[in-house]
Amino acid sequence: MINFRKSALASAVIAVSLGLTGCGGSDSKKDPVTPVNQAPTDIQISASSITEDTLGAAIGALTATDDATSGHTFSVSDARFEIVDGELKVKDSLAFNFEEAAEVAVDVTVTDAGGLTFTKTITLTVSDIDAENGVNVYEFNTKLDGFSGSSVSYSGQTARHALSAELKHYMGLMTVEYIETNNIMAADVRANLNALWSDYAAVVDSPISHLGDDLSSYKQKTFFDISESDKKLSGKIAGNDPSKMYKEWHVAGNFKGWSNFGEQVSTPEGLVFHYFDLFIAQIEKVNAGEALVDANGVAISKAFITPEGLDLVQLVQKHTLGALMFSQGTDDYLGEGLASDNKVADKGSKPYTALEHQFDEGFGYFGAARNYLEYSDSEIAKKGGRENFQGKNDINIDGVIDLTSEFVWGNSSNAAKRDLGAEEATDLTAQAMTHFIAGRKMISDNVGKNVAEFSADDKTKFDNHVFQAALAWEKAIAATVVHYINDVIADIENIEDGEYTSAEFSDYAKHWAEMKGFALNFQFSPFSPFANHELNPKKDTVGEAKFVEVHTLFGDKPVLGSAEEFETYEAALKEAREIIADAYDFSEANAEKW
Numbered sequence: 001m002i003n004f005r006k007s008a009l010a011s012a013v014i015a016v017s018l019g020l021t022g023c024g025g026s027d028s029k030k031d032p033v034t035p036v037n038q039a040p041t042d043i044q045i046s047a048s049s050i051t052e053d054t055l056g057a058a059i060g061a062l063t064a065t066d067d068a069t070s071g072h073t074f075s076v077s078d079a080r081f082e083i084v085d086g087e088l089k090v091k092d093s094l095a096f097n098f099e100e101a102a103e104v105a106v107d108v109t110v111t112d113a114g115g116l117t118f119t120k121t122i123t124l125t126v127s128d129i130d131a132e133n134g135v136n137v138y139e140f141n142t143k144l145d146g147f148s149g150s151s152v153s154y155s156g157q158t159a160r161h162a163l164s165a166e167l168k169h170y171m172g173l174m175t176v177e178y179i180e181t182n183n184i185m186a187a188d189v190r191a192n193l194n195a196l197w198s199d200y201a202a203v204v205d206s207p208i209s210h211l212g213d214d215l216s217s218y219k220q221k222t223f224f225d226i227s228e229s230d231k232k233l234s235g236k237i238a239g240n241d242p243s244k245m246y247k248e249w250h251v252a253g254n255f256k257g258w259s260n261f262g263e264q265v266s267t268p269e270g271l272v273f274h275y276f277d278l279f280i281a282q283i284e285k286v287n288a289g290e291a292l293v294d295a296n297g298v299a300i301s302k303a304f305i306t307p308e309g310l311d312l313v314q315l316v317q318k319h320t321l322g323a324l325m326f327s328q329g330t331d332d333y334l335g336e337g338l339a340s341d342n343k344v345a346d347k348g349s350k351p352y353t354a355l356e357h358q359f360d361e362g363f364g365y366f367g368a369a370r371n372y373l374e375y376s377d378s379e380i381a382k383k384g385g386r387e388n389f390q391g392k393n394d395i396n397i398d399g400v401i402d403l404t405s406e407f408v409w410g411n412s413s414n415a416a417k418r419d420l421g422a423e424e425a426t427d428l429t430a431q432a433m434t435h436f437i438a439g440r441k442m443i444s445d446n447v448g449k450n451v452a453e454f455s456a457d458d459k460t461k462f463d464n465h466v467f468q469a470a471l472a473w474e475k476a477i478a479a480t481v482v483h484y485i486n487d488v489i490a491d492i493e494n495i496e497d498g499e500y501t502s503a504e505f506s507d508y509a510k511h512w513a514e515m516k517g518f519a520l521n522f523q524f525s526p527f528s529p530f531a532n533h534e535l536n537p538k539k540d541t542v543g544e545a546k547f548v549e550v551h552t553l554f555g556d557k558p559v560l561g562s563a564e565e566f567e568t569y570e571a572a573l574k575e576a577r578e579i580i581a582d583a584y585d586f587s588e589a590n591a592e593k594w
Contacts, residue, residue, distance in 0.1 A: 026074040039116035040066040043074075043108055045088060050104070050126050053136040053373045055427070055434055056092035059124060063095045063112040071113030078106045080425045088122075095430035098128040098136045099376045099385070138363060138370040138437055142351040143447035144344075151352035151444065154364025154404065159223055160324065161367055161409040162208055167196045167233075168317040169210035171279065174303045179286045184281040187523035193276050198234035208403075219400040226403055233320065238268045238327040238524055244336040245327070246526040246533050256544065257520045257551040268323035279304055279312045295560045299502045309505070309554060309558040311513035318517025321410055326477070326525035330470045333362030335526055335535075338466065342443060342450050355451065356443055363436050366473055367409030371395050372433050380408055380416035380429065415476035418483065423593040428479065431472035439465035467535070470527040477521050483594040484515035488558070489570055496566040512558040519554065519580075520548055529583040540584045550576045 010119070048062035062074045062083065074083045075263065082091050088108065090096065096104065104126065109119040129136045142151040170192060195202035204224045207215060215221045223231070234240060239249030248254055252266045262277055264270035282303040285292060292300035294307045304312045337358035346354040371393065372380070379385035388394065391408045392401045401407055415428040442462050447452065454462060491508040494500055526533035530547035533539065553576040559569040581591040 018507055019228070035067075035219070035590070037114040038067045040064040040072070040110045040112055040118040042228075043110050043120040043122070045108075045122055048122065048124050050090060050096045050124050052098045052126050052129055053095050053430060053434060054585070055095045055430060057090045057095065059088045059090070060412065061087050062108065062110070062261065064112075064118070066110075066112055073111050075109045075111070076106060077109070083108075091425075093431065094425055094427040095434065096126045097376060097430070098126045098374065099374055099379070099389075100126075102126055102128075102157075131480060134145070136371075136373040136434075136437065138368070138372070138433070138440065140356075140440060140444040143444060144351060144353070146347065147351040149351060149357050152370070152405075152440075153350070153352060153357060154360045154362050155227045156229070156231050157328075157361055157364030158404045158407075158409070159227040160233055160236065160365075162210075162223060162226060162403065163196060163200075163233050164317060164320045164324070165210045165409075166203075166208060166310065167193070167320075168313055170196065170582075171304050171313045171316065173281075174283065176286055176292060176301055176303055179283060179303055183466065184283065186280050186287055189224075189283050190276070190280050193279070197272070197276075198232050200230045200232040204228075217401055218397075220404075233324060234269065236324050236328050237272070237320070238323045238331075240269060241328070241332070244332045246331055246335065246531075247523075249323075249327075256523055256548055259556055268319070268327075271319060271323075275310075275312050275316050275319075278306055278310065281312060282306060282312075293507055296498055298500065298505050300505070301502050302506060305506060305509045309512060309560060311509040311511040314510055314513035315517045318514055319520055319522070322477070322521025322524050325367070325410055326473070326521050329362045329365030330473070330525035330527060333358050333365070334466050334470055337362065338451055340450075342446065343448055353443075353447060356447075359440055359443055363440070365410070366412050366432065366469075368412035368433055368436075369393060369395075369408050370405045372408070373430065373437075375408075375416075377416040377419045377429060381420055383420065387570055403484075411473060411476050414480045415472070418476055418479035420594050421483065422479075423589040424587045426590065427474050427493055428476045432469055434477070435465045435469035435472065439469060467527055470525060474522065474525055474528055475584050477518050478580055479586065479594055481515055481519045482577055482586065482591055484511050485573050485580075486592070486594060487511035487517055487572055492559075492566050493572055495560075496563055508558060515526065516551075516554050516556075520552060538583065541548060546579055549577055553579075556593045 009273035041286065042065035044063045044065070045060040050059055051057050064072045066072065074086065076083055076088065080091060080094050082089060102125065104124050106124060107119055107121050107123050109117050112116045138152065140151050142149060167370055174184070174189070200223070205222050207222055208220065211218060220226045238245060242248065242250055255266060255268050255271070258271055261270050262274045264274040264277070282292065286303055292307070294300055294304065294309065300307065306312065330561055338355065339360045342353045342355035344353065346352055346357050350357070369375070369392070373395070375389050376385045379389035382391045382392065393406055395406050412432070415432060419426050419428055429535065439462060440463065442458065449460060488508065488511045491504070491511055494504045495508055522528050522530040525531060526535045528536060529538040529542040530544060531539065532544045553572040559565055577591055580586070581588070
C-alpha cells in the first residue's frame with residue numbers, strides 16, 4: 001500500500017504539472033512586458049543649513065524618489081554650488097554670509113539612468129554665527145600667564161592707514177578754484193606733503209580731517225589718539241625698512257613698472273617724491289596765473305592732474321597701498337616675521353607674543369574691521385545695507401567708532417567692491433578673512449610653541465592659511481586693476497575723437513592712475529604670481545617677466561593721440577588684462593565685466 005500510494009502521488013504531480021503547462025501555453029508565446037521608466041518625482045536633502053563664513057561649506061546628501069533606487073545623478077544650476085559624491089556643497093572659493101541673506105533658493109535636478117529628469121527648488125538657510133564666540137571675528141584673548149584681555153594689537157598699522165587717507169584727502173582738495181580762493185602757495189603745500197609723509201611729530205596732534213568736520217563719533221580724533229609713537233609713512237615704504245624684505249628695494253633699478261622718475265632715484269619712495277614734484281609744479285603754475293590745460297588744450301580744473309593725464313592723488317595713494325601696506329603686510333609680517341617667538345610676552349610686558357603681534361600687524365595692513373565677516377559686501381563698500389555698518393560699526397556698543405578695530409580701511413574695502421561687481425560669484429572678502437582668522441587662531445592655540453615646532457600637519461595648515469590670506473588680498477588688488485582697465489577702455493570711447501570735456505579727461509586720468517597705481521603693487525609680495533620668489537608657486541609660468549610686460553603695455557601715462565594710437569592702446573590693455581586674468585585664474589566673464 002505504501003508503494004502504491006507513492007506511485008499514485010507521483011502520477012498526480014506529473015498530471016498537474018502537464019495540466020499547468022497546457023493551460024499557460026498560449027501566454028508563454030507573448031513578448032515579456034518591459035517596465036516603462038518613470039521620471040523621478042522628488043528630491044530630498046539630508047540637511048539644509050549652510051554655516052556662514054565657511055569656505056566650501058558641505059550642506060547635505062541628495063537622494064531621489066523614483067521607481068529605481070540607483071543610477072541617479074544630480075546637477076545644480078547655481079554656479080555658487082557644486083555636487084561632490086552626491087552631496088550638495090558650496091564651491092571651495094565661496095562662503096555665504098547671514099548678513100547678506102538668511103535664505104537661498106537653489107534648483108537641483110536629478111537625472112535617472114534612463115535620462116529622465118526632475119527639478120526641485122530647495123530652500124537653504126544660512127546659519128548666523130554669534131559674533132561673541134570669536135569664530136568669525138578677529139579677536140583672541142591672551143594665553144600668557146599673568147596677563148588678561150585681548151592679545152590683538154596693530155595700532156601702528158591703523159595710524160599709517162589714516163595718514164595715507166589724510167594725504168589723499170589733502171591732495172584732493174587742490175582744485176584750481178580751491179587754490180585761488182584760499183591763496184594756497186606751492187611752498188606751503190610742499191611742507192604739508194613732507195609732514196604727512198615723513199614728519200609724524202608735525203601732524204601727530206592734528207585732527208584726522210578726512211573723516212569729516214565732526215569727529216565726535218570716533219574714539220580717536222587725532223593721530224596721537226591712534227598711536228603715540230612715530231608712525232611716519234616714509235619709515236615703512238619698501239626700501240626704507242629692508243630688514244625683512246625679499247628684495248633690495250632701496251637699490252635703484254630693483255623697483256619695476258615705472259621708467260620716468262624725474263630728478264628722483266628709481267626706488268619706491270623715489271616715485272612718491274617724483275609724484276610730489278609733479279604736483280608742486282602744477283600748483284606753481286596756478287600761483288603764477290598760468291592756465292592748466294591738457295595736450296589737446298582742454299582745461300584742467302584739478303591741479304593734481306597733469307597735462308599728460310596723470311592723476312597724482314590716485315597714483316600716490318595706490319602706490320602707497322602697495323609699496324607700504326601690501327609690502328609690509330605680506331613680505332615683512334606674513335613672511336620672515338612668522339619666525340618670531342611664540343612663547344613669552346613680547347618685550348617682556350605685552351599681553352601677546354612677538355609672533356602674535358607680527359601676524360596682527362600683517363592683518364592690520366589688510367585693513368579689515370575685526371568683525372568684517374559680519375558685514376555684507378554692500379556694507380563694506382558703503383553701497384547699501386544697515387546704516388550702522390557703512391564701512392564702520394560700533395562692535396562693543398560704547399557709542400564711538402574705534403579706528404583700530406571697528407573701521408574698514410584700504411584693500412579690504414576693494415575686496416567687497418569686486419565681489420559685488422563679479423559676473424561669476426567670487427568671495428575675496430571671505431577668502432582673506434577666514435584664513436587670517438584661522439591662521440591667528442592656530443598661533444593663539446599654540447602659545448608656548450614656535451611655528452618651526454608645529455607638527456608637520458599643523459605647519460602645512462598654517463602655511464596654507466598665510467598663503468591664502470595673502471593671495472586673496474592680492475586678488476582683490478588684481479581684480480581692481482582689471483576693473484580699471486575696463487573703465488579706461490570705456491573712457492577711450494569718450495575722448496578718442498579729440499572732442500571731450502574737462503570732466504571726461506578727469507575720469508580718464510583717474511581711472512588710468514588707479515589701474516597703473518594698483519598694478520605696481522603686485523611686485524611687493526613674495527607670494528605674488530608675478531614674483532620670482534620661492535613662495536610663489538607660479539614663478540615658472542608667470543613671474544617677474546610677465547609683470548614687466550603688463551607695465552610695458554600700460555606705459556607710464558595714458559594715451560592721448562590719434563584714433564589709430566587709441567586703437568593700438570586698447571588692444572594693449574586687453575592683452576594686459578588677459579595676462580592678469582591668467583595669473584590669478586579669473587574667469588573670462590569676470591575679466592570682461594568687472
